[in-house]
Structures are given as C-alpha cells and as structure tokens.
Amino acid sequence: MTTRTLTLEDRISARPGDFRVLTGDRPTGPLHLGHYFGTLRNRVRLQQSGVDLFVIVADYQVLTDRDVAERLRETVDGLILDYLAAGLDPERATIFTHSAVPALNQLVLPFLSLVSVPELQRNPTVKDEIVHSRQSSVSGLMFTYPVHQAADILFCKGNLVPVGQDQLPHVEVTRTVARRFNERYGPVFPVPEALLGAAPLLLGTDGGKMSKSRGNAIALSATADETARLIKGATTDADRHITYDPVGRPGVSGLVQLAALCLDRDPHEVAAEIGDAGAAALKRTVTEAVNGFLAPLRERRAAYEKDPGLVREVLRAGNVRANAIADQTLQEVREAMGTCY
Incomplete structure (x- = not known):
C-alpha cells in the first residue's frame, strides 16, 4: 500500500463514522472469487468497522457495453444473495438498485455540463472499456460512464471510494465534478478520496484475468x-x-x-x-x-x-433509504443552481 493509503486507513480506523462509502457492481453475471477477494471482502471489513456503506446494483450501467440487459432480474437476485452470503448486512449497509432512484439519475445532466468532451476522451479507463466493448459502435452511455459514476458517488455524498488502480481515472472525474460544482454554485458535495486496496489480481482457470x-x-x-x-x-x-x-x-x-x-x-x-x-x-x-x-x-x-421474499425486502429497504437521500441531495442542487420554481 502507498503511504497515502495507509494514512487514510488510519483515519478510517480512528473515526469510521466520518466516512461514507459508495461501491457496487454491474449485474452482468454471477459474482466469482475474483470479486470476493478483490472487493467483497473489503466491503465487509469496512461495514464492520462502522463506515456508512452504500452498495449500488448498477442495473442501468449493464447497457454501457451491450445492447440488451439479458436475464436482469435473475442476475440481480443472484447478486444480492452473494452479497448476503459474503457477509454484507442490510441492517448496516444500504443495498439498492440504480434504476429505482430517479433523483440520482437527474444529477447526471448538471454534472455533464461540468466536464468537457476532450476530458472524457482522454479518460484511459473509458478508452480501455471501449476497446473491449461488445457494441459495434460507442454509445453515449459508454462515453459518459464516468459522469454517471460521479452521480452514483455524489448523490449520497460519498467521500470514500474503494477502487483498484485502473479505476482511479473514474474517481478523478468525480473529484473534478464535485470541485467544479462547488466552485460554480456553492459548497454542496464532498470531494471524495480513493481508497486503494491491496487486492490481488486473481487469474482464472485459463491463466488470464478471472472474468x-x-x-x-x-x-x-x-x-x-x-x-x-x-x-x-x-x-x-x-x-x-x-x-x-x-x-x-x-x-x-x-x-x-x-x-x-x-x-x-x-x-x-x-x-x-x-x-x-x-x-x-x-x-x-x-x-x-x-x-x-x-x-x-x-x-x-x-x-x-429459501426465503423467496428476502431479496425484494433487502432492495425495498435499500431503495427507500437511497431515494430519501437522493431527493434531499437533488433539492440542495436545485437550490444551489437556482432551479427551484
């Protein structure tokens, strides 16, 4: 770990209540051991330390690199079961679906006005994702993916984002959006910090990255x-x-x-x-x-x-809390921008 990451870990250990984490997954298939050792284990650790943990099931973002979200409900259900089995506790973590929080998605429009097309074009993570995209041409959703992620993080005023090295450019876009919004309209958002983990790159059964x-x-x-x-x-x-x-x-x-x-x-x-x-x-x-x-x-x-209503109840409770927070944040944004009529 870097010195900066170690210092951040010390701050989390000393005052976990100061931090709100946003993390999550696209429901594109079953979670595997690479996910567990790469992210799930760390989420459970942060939850148990007392950090306020938000976990987004990014169902809209399935469409960033494919034309249709296939078997989505089945995949989302499996994702929630994996979360619970790995140790995420819906009493201590807010687990919610992207599509169920309309106020979150309304933040994307003003956020898009805060970044330029060249800045999005230079994003190395987006470049790599475009190269490996399943689509014959790049969609607007793929191109603006980092701004959508900024809305995911900032709607709940997340100030800590656990990521791998390859995701740092996305976090930097979020930091840019938060700074520019605050400079232009007044202080509304925290500028989140990236928490780099020591997660190993786990190889699959063919010797390539587990995927x-x-x-x-x-x-x-x-x-x-x-x-x-x-x-x-x-x-x-x-x-x-x-x-x-x-x-x-x-x-x-x-x-x-x-x-x-x-x-x-x-x-x-x-x-x-x-x-x-x-x-x-x-x-x-x-x-x-x-x-x-x-x-x-x-x-x-x-x-x-065996409990057929469990997944629905976990998402219902998580969506209720996420919506309440998103509505409040959107109201603050409207007031700051002068769009309350």
Missing part, C-alpha cells in the same frame, strides 16, 4: 462438483515441479495463489509443499482449499435462497 465474460471464473454460487470440474480443466504447464512464479508460470501460479488466498497462507509455502507432486496434486490442493473456503458461504446462500 465473468471469459468463462474462466469460479462463481461463488458454483457447487463443489462444478468447482472441481473447473479446476480440473485449468491451464498448467509441462514442468512437474510446482513453484510460485507469476511472471514465468502464470497458469500454475494463479492456481497456487487461489489456494493460498483460500487457506490464508503464503503462496510460496503452498507451492513448496506440493513440490514435485505435479499438476494433479496442485489441482487437488486447490479444489480442497476452494471448496473448504466456500462451504460456509454456500451454506448461508442456500439458506437465504
């Missing part, structure tokens, strides 16, 4: 047998001696890292224990580690799934 769209991810909702099949088919190499070398042996090292994370151990130690036993022994170790780690999460998820 919903690449078919190489181990979903949190996968059964033990499905998990075993995925790991059995994972990419390794011809060297029988198992080592942890992420650059030289990404496939083998990705599996070692996955086992180490699930066992809360050092990956070099895990690799050394397997030694000359080869890829078959490595895959057995990973399968046992992953299934052992996910067993309690799966058990909780199955219990939640």
Whole structure:
C-alpha cells in the first residue's frame, strides 16, 4: 500500500463514522472469487468497522457495453444473495438498485455540463472499456460512464471510494465534478478520496484475468462438483515441479495463489509443499482449499435462497433509504443552481 493509503486507513480506523462509502457492481453475471477477494471482502471489513456503506446494483450501467440487459432480474437476485452470503448486512449497509432512484439519475445532466468532451476522451479507463466493448459502435452511455459514476458517488455524498488502480481515472472525474460544482454554485458535495486496496489480481482457470465474460471464473454460487470440474480443466504447464512464479508460470501460479488466498497462507509455502507432486496434486490442493473456503458461504446462500421474499425486502429497504437521500441531495442542487420554481 502507498503511504497515502495507509494514512487514510488510519483515519478510517480512528473515526469510521466520518466516512461514507459508495461501491457496487454491474449485474452482468454471477459474482466469482475474483470479486470476493478483490472487493467483497473489503466491503465487509469496512461495514464492520462502522463506515456508512452504500452498495449500488448498477442495473442501468449493464447497457454501457451491450445492447440488451439479458436475464436482469435473475442476475440481480443472484447478486444480492452473494452479497448476503459474503457477509454484507442490510441492517448496516444500504443495498439498492440504480434504476429505482430517479433523483440520482437527474444529477447526471448538471454534472455533464461540468466536464468537457476532450476530458472524457482522454479518460484511459473509458478508452480501455471501449476497446473491449461488445457494441459495434460507442454509445453515449459508454462515453459518459464516468459522469454517471460521479452521480452514483455524489448523490449520497460519498467521500470514500474503494477502487483498484485502473479505476482511479473514474474517481478523478468525480473529484473534478464535485470541485467544479462547488466552485460554480456553492459548497454542496464532498470531494471524495480513493481508497486503494491491496487486492490481488486473481487469474482464472485459463491463466488470464478471472472474468465473468471469459468463462474462466469460479462463481461463488458454483457447487463443489462444478468447482472441481473447473479446476480440473485449468491451464498448467509441462514442468512437474510446482513453484510460485507469476511472471514465468502464470497458469500454475494463479492456481497456487487461489489456494493460498483460500487457506490464508503464503503462496510460496503452498507451492513448496506440493513440490514435485505435479499438476494433479496442485489441482487437488486447490479444489480442497476452494471448496473448504466456500462451504460456509454456500451454506448461508442456500439458506437465504429459501426465503423467496428476502431479496425484494433487502432492495425495498435499500431503495427507500437511497431515494430519501437522493431527493434531499437533488433539492440542495436545485437550490444551489437556482432551479427551484
């Protein structure tokens, strides 16, 4: 971690009530172990520390890189079940859907007036997302995605945004929007800070980045047998001696890292224990580690799934709170801009 991040962590530890976090996911498919170790685990930590946590299910933003949001309700339901199973508590975290908060989306219009087209064109994260887009041409939603994210963060006056390094340009757009609004109309919004985590880049079963769209991810909702099949088919190499070398042996090292994370151990130690036993022994170790780690999460998820009204109640309560806050923020924006008639 950087010195700045460590200082921020000290401030959170000392005064968690000073911070409001906005984080979330696009419901484009089931959450997987990359999500858990990359973000979910940190969200639960922040929630338990006493930070005011807002988690957005960004259903509108599914359309940034695709033409149609397929099986959306099913995916949203699965997302909420994964959140609950991972430890998010709707009594302490506000879990809500993007489309259910109209006042939030009304903030996008004045926010768009605060950034220029060249500034959006220069955003490296948007450039990368456009390259990997499923659409034949770039939509306005994709192009203005960072401004929509600024509205997501600022509607609740979020002042802390947990992100990876690649998302820093989006947070900078939000900071720019907040500063310019305050300079132009008066102080309404905090200028949020980015909280860089130490989340590992978790590789999938093909040795590439674990991703919903690449078919190489181990979903949190996968059964033990499905998990075993995925790991059995994972990419390794011809060297029988198992080592942890992420650059030289990404496939083998990705599996070692996955086992180490699930066992809360050092990956070099895990690799050394397997030694000359080869890829078959490595895959057995990973399968046992992953299934052992996910067993309690799966058990909780199955219990939640038996309550057919639970997901609707979680979202109803979260949407009510998010709407109340968004309405208040929008009223402040209208007053600041002189658009109250």
